[in-house]
Amino acid sequence: MIIVYSLGGSILAGQDAAGLQSYADELKDIAREHQVYVVVGGGRIARDYIGRARALGSDESFCDLLGIAATRLNAMLLMAALGGRQPEVPDSYAMAMEHASLVDVVVMGGLYPGQTTDAVAALLAERVHADRMVIATSVDGVYTADPETDSSARKIESMSPAELVRMAMDTELKAGSRSPVDPIAAKIIERSGITTTVVHGQDISNLRKGFEGTHTGTKIVR
Numbered sequence: 001m002i003i004v005y006s007l008g009g010s011i012l013a014g015q016d017a018a019g020l021q022s023y024a025d026e027l028k029d030i031a032r033e034h035q036v037y038v039v040v041g042g043g044r045i046a047r048d049y050i051g052r053a054r055a056l057g058s059d060e061s062f063c064d065l066l067g068i069a070a071t072r073l074n075a076m077l078l079m080a081a082l083g084g085r086q087p088e089v090p091d092s093y094a095m096a097m098e099h100a101s102l103v104d105v106v107v108m109g110g111l112y113p114g115q116t117t118d119a120v121a122a123l124l125a126e127r128v129h130a131d132r133m134v135i136a137t138s139v140d141g142v143y144t145a146d147p148e149t150d151s152s153a154r155k156i157e158s159m160s161p162a163e164l165v166r167m168a169m170d171t172e173l174k175a176g177s178r179s180p181v182d183p184i185a186a187k188i189i190e191r192s193g194i195t196t197t198v199v200h201g202q203d204i205s206n207l208r209k210g211f212e213g214t215h216t217g218t219k220i221v222r
Helices: 009-013 017-030 043-055 060-081 093-099 117-127 161-168 183-192 206-212
Strands: 002-007 035-040 105-108 132-137 195-200 218-220
Touching: 002 009, 002 017, 002 117, 002 206, 009 017, 009 043, 009 060, 009 132, 017 035, 017 060, 017 105, 017 206, 035 060, 035 117, 043 060, 060 105, 093 105, 093 117, 117 132, 117 183, 132 206, 161 183, 195 206
Parallel strands: 002 035, 002 132, 035 105, 132 195
Antiparallel strands: 195 218
């Protein structure tokens, strides 16, 4: 099975060395039986730098570039935890596919302005003909509203890609935006038909449960 992860930067960046090693060990264990790709987000460091640049008058495309740089720093940390065998952070989908012949777990960050790492992961999943895509983020699924600000928000256990697209279209497409799935990623998931799950990434066991189907997050399937 080919599995592509979109791993939130807030999940990794807050870990100490031991925590990072735990995530790397779980990914390596999964890679004993499956081909694994991981796209790492920018997290808090990206939002911090983007916020400062925006306050200094930078445009959104420049802020995107800052965010991309942060994702690549986070990717390098995970690469170090995996043993440092991957030669560099891929700057294209083709390079990521080439690295699959060198390492069991391929790690990359963002690529282009205007794309979140969820969108990068969705496009990568499409390119490598992934069987599953797992979005491991700081919330435990897709909700009807922001659960941090709306007490009536309800978690959705299963939804279609079309329903995901309709919900994602309300997301503001700005550098550093926070959403379980952004509009571009949602559209790619819809067109590719790749079964996708959104799970709470702070529970390491969800890396496996996310593709095995034993998770308590949200499943997105036709």
